[in-house]
Every structure is written in C-alpha cells, then in structure tokens.
Amino acid sequence: MNTTTSYEIDLVKANTSKINSVDFENLTFGRVFTDHMFVCDFKDGRWQKPQIMPYQAMTFEPSARVFHYGQAVFEGMKAYKDDNGKVFLFRPEQNFERINKSAARMAIPEFPKEYFFKGLETLLNLDTEWIKPGLDNSLYLRPFVIATEPAISASPAEEYRFMIICSPAKAYYNEPVRVLFAEKFSRSADGGVGFAKAAGNYGAQFYPTSLAQKKGFQQIIWTDASTHDYLEEAGTMNIFFRIGDTLITAPNNDRILDGVTRKSVIQLAKDLNIDCEVRRVSVKEIKDAAMDGSLKEIFGAGTAAVISPVSAFEHAGDVFEIPVTNDSYATLFKSTLLNIQHNLADDKHGWRYEVK
Ligand SMILES: *Cc1c(COP(=O)(O)O)cnc(C)c1O
Numbered sequence: 001m002n003t004t005t006s007y008e009i010d011l012v013k014a015n016t017s018k019i020n021s022v023d024f025e026n027l028t029f030g031r032v033f034t035d036h037m038f039v040c041d042f043k044d045g046r047w048q049k050p051q052i053m054p055y056q057a058m059t060f061e062p063s064a065r066v067f068h069y070g071q072a073v074f075e076g077m078k079a080y081k082d083d084n085g086k087v088f089l090f091r092p093e094q095n096f097e098r099i100n101k102s103a104a105r106m107a108i109p110e111f112p113k114e115y116f117f118k119g120l121e122t123l124l125n126l127d128t129e130w131i132k133p134g135l136d137n138s139l140y141l142r143p144f145v146i147a148t149e150p151a152i153s154a155s156p157a158e159e160y161r162f163m164i165i166c167s168p169a170k171a172y173y174n175e176p177v178r179v180l181f182a183e184k185f186s187r188s189a190d191g192g193v194g195f196a197k198a199a200g201n202y203g204a205q206f207y208p209t210s211l212a213q214k215k216g217f218q219q220i221i222w223t224d225a226s227t228h229d230y231l232e233e234a235g236t237m238n239i240f241f242r243i244g245d246t247l248i249t250a251p252n253n254d255r256i257l258d259g260v261t262r263k264s265v266i267q268l269a270k271d272l273n274i275d276c277e278v279r280r281v282s283v284k285e286i287k288d289a290a291m292d293g294s295l296k297e298i299f300g301a302g303t304a305a306v307i308s309p310v311s312a313f314e315h316a317g318d319v320f321e322i323p324v325t326n327d328s329y330a331t332l333f334k335s336t337l338l339n340i341q342h343n344l345a346d347d348k349h350g351w352r353y354e355v356k
Contacts, residue, residue, distance in 0.1 A: 007050075007114045009038075009122055014054035019129055027170045029304070030140065034127040038119040038164040041148070042109055047162070050115050052122055055165065061150035065157040071147035072199035073102035076303045077260075078138040078169070079124050079355065081131040082343035087124055087355040090341050092117070094260045099143060102196035107156035108145055116143070119164055124355045127166055135338050136171040140304065144199075171338075172304070176311035179234070179298075180217040181283055182208070183316065186225035187235055187255075194255035201257075205235045217314060219300075223283065225255065230280050237300030237308060238262035242329055243289045244296070247276040261301040265333050267349060272336075274329065283315055290320040298322060299330040307334035 014035040022032055033055045040050035066072050075095045080088050096117070100110040120141065124131070131139045143164045147157035185208035188194025193201060205220070212220050221239055224230045232250050233239050238259040241248045247269055252258045269276035289295035290313075298310035309330045312321045339345035343352060 007118050009118060010049055010051040012053045024132055024168060027168055029169055030167050032167060034130045034166040036123055036126050038123050040115055040162045042160040047112060047115065050119055060148060063150040063152050065147035065149050065151060068152050069154060070200040071106055071108060071157060072145065073099060073106055073108060074142060074144035074197050074199060075099045077141045078303055079131050079141060080138050080341045081133045083133050086343060087128060087131055088343055089353040089355060091260050091351045092353050098197065102198060103145060105193055105196040106198055108160060111162050121355050123164060123166065130168050135342055138169050140167045140169040176309040177218040178216060178312040179219045179221050179310050180212040181221050181231065181313055181315040182223045183228050187222040189225040189255065191254065195257060197257060229282050231283060231286065232256050234300045237302035237305065240265065240299050240301060241281055241286055242297040243294050245275065247274060247329065248281045249278055250281055251278050259302055261303055261306065264337060265301050268333060268336055287315060287318065295322060296325050297328060297330055306337055
C-alpha cells in the first residue's frame with residue numbers, strides 16, 4: 001500500500017503578469033485567461049504529479065484521441081471575492097463529483113479529490129488579483145479532461161490530461177432570451193450521455209441552435225427525444241417554469257445535466273416558501289398556461305448566467321410572448337444566489353467554500 005502519497009504540486013510562476021493589459025470593465029465571456037493554469041497527466045495507469053505553470057499554448061499529436069473520438073469532459077464553476085478580499089467557491093464538491101461522473105461515462109479515469117481541491121486553491125491564490133470584488137464580478141473556472149494518447153484506434157485512451165484554466169467574467173446583463181421548443185432535433189437520448197458534461201453534447205447543439213437563431217430565437221429548450229412532448233433543459237442551463245405562483249422543473253434523468261444552480265434554486269424555493277414541483281412538464285401544459293395567462297415566467301439556471309429570463313417561446317409555429325411580472329422569481333433567485341456566493345447573505349446550507 002502506498003501510504004506516502006503527497007499532493008505536492010510542481011509550480012512554475014509566470015515571469016510577468018498580463019493583468020495590466022486587461023480591461024476588467026469590458027470583458028467578453030471566456031476570451032481572457034489568467035496568468036496560470038493547472039495541468040495533470042494520466043499515464044502508466046495513474047495520475048502523475050500535478051503542475052501549475054504559466055497559461056500557454058500546448059502541443060498535441062494530431063493523432064491524440066480527443067480529436068477523433070471526442071473523449072472529453074469539463075466543468076464550469078466560479079470563484080468570488082468579498083469586500084474583505086476573502087475568496088469563495090460555491091458548492092465545489094458538487095463539481096468535483098460531477099466531473100468524475102461525467103468521466104466515468106466517457107471511460108476516462110477518475111481524478112483524485114485532493115488534486116482537484118489543492119489545484120484550485122493553489123491556482124486561486126496565485127491568480128487572486130484576477131478575482132475582482134463586487135456582485136458583477138467573478139472568476140470563471142474551467143476544469144476539463146481530454147484524451148491525449150496519440151493513437152487512433154477506436155477505444156478509450158490510456159493517457160489523459162486534466163487541466164484547469166481561469167477566465168475573469170462580468171455578470172451577464174443580457175437581454176431576456178427568446179427560445180424555441182425542440183420539435184425535431186434532440187440533444188440527448190435515453191441511455192446516452194446527456195447527464196454528463198461531455199464536450200460533444202455542446203458540439204451537437206450548435207447546428208440546431210444556429211437554425212433557431214436564424215429564426216430569431218437565441219436558444220433551444222430541448223424536449224424528450226422519443227416524443228418531443230416534455231420539456232427538459234436549455235442545453236447550457238436547466239429550465240424552470242412558473243405557472244401562477246408555482247415553480248416547475250423537470251426531474252433529473254440520464255438525458256438531463258444535474259445542475260448545481262438548479263438544485264440550489266429548488267432548495268431556495270423551499271426556504272422562501274415558494275411551491276416547487278419537480279415533475280415532468282409538457283409542452284401542452286406550458287402552451288395552455290401561456291394562452292390562459294397563468295404562465296408568469298420561464299427562466300434558465302446555470303453557473304455562467306446564474307438565472308436567465310425567457311421573454312418568449314415558439315412551438316409548432318405558435319409564438320408566445322411572456323409578459324414581464326413585477327414580482328419576478330427569476331430576479332429574486334438571482335439576487336439571493338449572488339448574495340450567498342459573494343458572502344453578503346447567510347449561508348445556512350453551507351454552500352460557500354472559503355479558499356484559504
Ligand atoms: C453545465 C450545464 C448546466 C448548468 O449546470 P450548473 O451546475 O448549474 O452550472 C445545465 N445544463 C447543461 C447541459 C450543462 O452543461
């Protein structure tokens with residue numbers, strides 16, 4: 001038994017920081033990266049000693065399996081800084097567990113918990129200047145794993161690279177989105193990989209989403225692949241419907257990504273005495289509610305945008321505009337979540353994780 005496992009990280013610091021060249025007031029999501037990144041290779045049957053090094057381009061052989069068979073999974077999480085300079089993650093153990101669930105589905109070896117947390121913390125301490133305080137600011141963290149083994153036979157790789165890169169983000173003050181309910185295309189199917197944060201789930205959405213965008217709808221709400229009668233999720237966000245004063249969201253299954261924001265909204269609804277039903281929700285029910293005026297809101301929930309209101313939807317040629325409500329649940333959940341994340345509100349469920 002190996003009892004001397006240590007979680008040391010080899011550290012090479014950047015000679016100079018890029019931070020002064022970054023306009024933190026005008027950031028486009030996911031374009032600018034911090035000075036350092038975390039890298040850990042899997043080979044000879046085990047994860048090797050992790051490294052933190054300057055953010056830089058990397059070389060891979062053209063035969064690296066990820067390019068051919070899409071063996072790749074990722075996570076999306078954020079770090080927040082309060083006005084006293086303390087840095088927090090939000091429910092990071094959920095992301096850790098999820099990346100390993102995603103990895104297992106893609107035949108990728110699980111990553112050790114100690115490396116994941118020590119990697120994140122070391123990186124965040126090194127690049128702490130990149131985390132700006134204030135409700136508008138966060139540092140988006142992207143852990144991911146790719147199959148690097150140079151061999152194009154169609155089988156799982158024996159070599160992988162786990163990395164974490166970090167990108168400063170401004171709050172999305174995006175306009176409410178118009179969405180299309182899927183009638184033909186599907187994002188995922190029974191027994192498939194919809195529950196995994198697998199890179200290919202995104203790639204497969206781009207074409208149908210581009211068609212929707214041509215019709216004036218920014219996103220698609222995916223329906224169940226077999227009947228297209230039930231609404232499932234938005235493909236980068238989970239989805240909530242408000243009929244009257246009741247929230248409804250689809251139950252998790254193997255087609256739907258088990259979002260941390262979704263489960264936090266369900267818990268907050270309980271805390272706020274808002275009825276929240278986790279059950280199948282049909283396209284017909286939502287169209288009927290839109291017609292009789294009881295559909296008050298639709299919103300997406302996910303780490304990047306937190307809560308994203310929907311202003312209209314289309315299905316089978318029918319377009320429904322959703323009137324603005326003045327007691328919006330979307331606004332309430334967004335501010336409640338942001339306040340917890342930024343250490344401005346009580347954290348009675350222990351969701352904040354302080355990075356020391
Ligand atoms: C990441 C993701 C979400 C949102 O999950 P969070 O943990 O809340 O960020 C929802 N759906 C899909 C398909 C996703 O990849």
